[in-house]
Amino acid sequence: MDPISIGLWTTGGMLVLVLIGMRVAFAAGLAGFVGLFWLRWNGFDYDPAKFGKALTISVKIAGQVPHSKIAAQALSLIPTFILIGYLAYYAKLTTALFEAAKRWIAWVPGGLAVSTVFATAGFAAVSGASVATAAVFARIAIPEMLKIGYNKQFAAGVVAAGGTLASLIPPSAILVIYAIIVEQDVGKLLLAGFIPGAFSALIYAGLIIGIAMIFKNVGPPVSGFTWRERFAVLPPALPIVAVVVIIIFFVYNPFGDAWGTPTEGGAVGAFIVFLMALYRGMRWAQLKDALLETAKLTVMIFSIIWGVLIYVRFLGFADLPGVFSEWITSLDMAPLLILICILLAYAVLGMFMDAIGMLLLTLPVVYPAVMALNGGEYVTAADSAFGMNGTMCAIWFGILVVKMAEFCLITPPIGLNCFVVAGVRDDLTVQDVFKGVTPFFLADGVTIALLVAFPGIVLWLPSLVG
Amino acid sequence: MASSSSVLQDDSWLSRADRALLPVERVFALFSGLAVFSLMFLAAYSVTGRKFFNQPLNGYVDYIEAAMPVIAFMGVSYVQRFGGHIRMDMIIGKMRGRVLWALELLTVALVLVVILALIWGSWAHFDRSFDFTKPLWSRDSSIDIGIPMWPAKLLVPVAFSLLAVRLVLQIIGYGRALVLGLEHPVAVPLILTIEEQAMAEAAHLAEQE
Numbered sequence: 022m023d024p025i026s027i028g029l030w031t032t033g034g035m036l037v038l039v040l041i042g043m044r045v046a047f048a049a050g051l052a053g054f055v056g057l058f059w060l061r062w063n064g065f066d067y068d069p070a071k072f073g074k075a076l077t078i079s080v081k082i083a084g085q086v087p088h089s090k091i092a093a094q095a096l097s098l099i100p101t102f103i104l105i106g107y108l109a110y111y112a113k114l115t116t117a118l119f120e121a122a123k124r125w126i127a128w129v130p131g132g133l134a135v136s137t138v139f140a141t142a143g144f145a146a147v148s149g150a151s152v153a154t155a156a157v158f159a160r161i162a163i164p165e166m167l168k169i170g171y172n173k174q175f176a177a178g179v180v181a182a183g184g185t186l187a188s189l190i191p192p193s194a195i196l197v198i199y200a201i202i203v204e205q206d207v208g209k210l211l212l213a214g215f216i217p218g219a220f221s222a223l224i225y226a227g228l229i230i231g232i233a234m235i236f237k238n239v240g241p242p243v244s245g246f247t248w249r250e251r252f253a254v255l256p257p258a259l260p261i262v263a264v265v266v267i268i269i270f271f272v273y274n275p276f277g278d279a280w281g282t283p284t285e286g287g288a289v290g291a292f293i294v295f296l297m298a299l300y301r302g303m304r305w306a307q308l309k310d311a312l313l314e315t316a317k318l319t320v321m322i323f324s325i326i327w328g329v330l331i332y333v334r335f336l337g338f339a340d341l342p343g344v345f346s347e348w349i350t351s352l353d354m355a356p357l358l359i360l361i362c363i364l365l366a367y368a369v370l371g372m373f374m375d376a377i378g379m380l381l382l383t384l385p386v387v388y389p390a391v392m393a394l395n396g397g398e399y400v401t402a403a404d405s406a407f408g409m410n411g412t413m414c415a416i417w418f419g420i421l422v423v424k425m426a427e428f429c430l431i432t433p434p435i436g437l438n439c440f441v442v443a444g445v446r447d448d449l450t451v452q453d454v455f456k457g458v459t460p461f462f463l464a465d466g467v468t469i470a471l472l473v474a475f476p477g478i479v480l481w482l483p484s485l486v487g
Numbered sequence: 488m489a490s491s492s493s494v495l496q497d498d499s500w501l502s503r504a505d506r507a508l509l510p511v512e513r514v515f516a517l518f519s520g521l522a523v524f525s526l527m528f529l530a531a532y533s534v535t536g537r538k539f540f541n542q543p544l545n546g547y548v549d550y551i552e553a554a555m556p557v558i559a560f561m562g563v564s565y566v567q568r569f570g571g572h573i574r575m576d577m578i579i580g581k582m583r584g585r586v587l588w589a590l591e592l593l594t595v596a597l598v599l600v601v602i603l604a605l606i607w608g609s610w611a612h613f614d615r616s617f618d619f620t621k622p623l624w625s626r627d628s629s630i631d632i633g634i635p636m637w638p639a640k641l642l643v644p645v646a647f648s649l650l651a652v653r654l655v656l657q658i659i660g661y662g663r664a665l666v667l668g669l670e671h672p673v674a675v676p677l678i679l680t681i682e683e684q685a686m687a688e689a690a691h692l693a694e695q696e
Contacts, residue, residue, distance in 0.1 A: 050605065054601055084609040088639065313520055316517065319519065320566045
């Protein structure tokens with residue numbers, strides 16, 4: 022049997038196992054290990070005498086992947102970002118943000134809803150977790166909106182959609198994972214997420230203002246705060262600004278040399294939020310809880326990473342990505358059209374699968390194909406299909422894919438953010454939230470279309486860094 | 488779906504074994520959390536030293552690389568205990584009774600196969616860098632300050648061995664449920680519906696406030 026067939030059979034087997042509920046990390050690890058063994062024994066013409074030898078070789082190749090791939094400096098960003106998110110609860114940054122947003126911007130039509138979007142975007146700057154953001158703001162923002170007569174479904178939709186902003190605005194764990202898998206610069210990807218994230222927030226805000234102006238009974242403005250009251254709420258929210266500025270300056274300093282590495286930036290950011298949490302009364306029991314939760318989420322993510330990397334090791338031997346790339350580039354379609362089809366496929370897949378699992382399982386094959394569509398990894402902007410060089414194409418595609426993945430957090434049937442909002446509020450059903458979130462699908466559709474049509478929105482900031 | 492689940496208990500030896508293993512797993516996971524926490528201090532220390540005292544921390548990257556396996560592997564069994572590892576539960580979430588237990592048994596048994604292979608392989612990886620006759624028993628060390636590599640490499644087979652014990656317990660648990668046709672088996676994670684998951688997430692946040 023040729024390596025490609027072995028690759029296809031093994032990959033098919035893995036997908037079946039994932040579909041019947043095997044944990045993604047282990048299904049990928051198993052597929053990689055079985056595939057490595059199969060390739061090797063196939064090479065020995067299935068000679069029974071060499072069974073043991075083939076097994077030993079494949080076990081040793083698979084067995085060194087977990088340690089050698091995980092002991093990397095760049096990966097330490099993931100646990101640090103997760104820790105920042107958990108510590109941010111105890112630093113009481115959420116309430117501080119919502120108060121600040123309310124007093125400064127709630128005077129526009131749909132004021133409280135717009136404030137909620139900006140507060141969730143701000144909280145996203147200390148938390149990489151969409152679901153947690155939605156849960157927290159369902160508690161803080163929905164009651165305030167209902168108090169002044171907001172439509173229940175609309176209020177819930179705002180919170181569910183606002184929660185998705187966390188996966189683009191740095192620190193975003195999912196962008197770090199993408200960077201690791203496709204072997205691109207983590208710092209550049211984190212920078213690249215900033216403008217599209219803020220851009221998504223602005224589109225949401227514009228949509229809300231539009232709705233509030235057309236339907237006069239939706240979202241009355243809230244005004245009457247004095248300047249003194251406005252400035253009084255700023256200090257508790259300051260650590261957030263500090264964290265964002267630090268992470269960005271550690272990657273890119275417009276006034277000189279960068280302050281350090283993204284790893285250091287993330288850790289220093291965590292340290293500031295930690296001090297803030299201590300000041301706000303965090304005790305050992307809560308810290309222990311935060312550490313255990315961080316460990317759990319970190320292990321879940323890392324297990325998939327090493328599992329998938331064993332599979333990737335095997336894929337390399339079987340040359341499946343190469344064959345897939347050849348097939349994609351040989352299609353008689355415009356590269357941009359193919360790219361859009363790939364993004365749509367992600368939208369469908371994301372309706373049924375967790376974002377991190379989906380990206381990790383598909384990227385090893387899809388990413389090389391997208392790069393090949395653009396003209397290869399080392400193509401110059403002038404010769405490329407999408408008008409950008411290989412590195413920039415990797416960044417652009419990463420932001421698009423992550424935006425698709427977060428879009429799927431609010432789509433039926435399993436848009437987790439919507440379930441969480443409904444879970445927090447007894448008076449809301451999941452259907453209510455899905456109804457309320459519908460306008461935001463459109464907003465996300467517009468955002469994605471604009472990011473595809475104008476890659477500059479994504480690429481301007483990272484292109485400033487050498 | 489990142490499916491979270493709950494584990495039932497009773498007086499059987501299986502459930503007692505489950506609960507006996509849990510504190511070990513929790514301590515391992517806490518080590519992982521503490522390692523993340525220490526990374527944070529390490530970076531703050533390193534940056535302060537470099538920026539303000541012109542004294543960079545020697546071997547900063549070496550320390551991080553040594554800490555990563557603690558972070559990534561020590562909690563692997565703790566997460567498996569609660570069924571926390573990410574999976575798609577679209578199909579398995581709809582199954583009930585013996586079909587469900589048979590599927591769970593099959594997939595957990597396959598996990599044990601891959602983990603046993605990885606214990607072997609990661610032990611071999613460790614064994615290549617460990618040598619009693621060398622200084623610090625080490626055949627290879629980190630680039631900057633020469634920390635021996637073998638302790639970090641040893642962590643992988645150790646953490647996976649704990650996971651293997653947990654998997655054996657879960658195989659027995661699902662096997663028992665399959666044979667006896669149980670409704671609510673002990674010592675295995677039971678699937679929560681997406682509503683229950685959302686409630687659990689909400690309750691957890693409420694506790695923290």
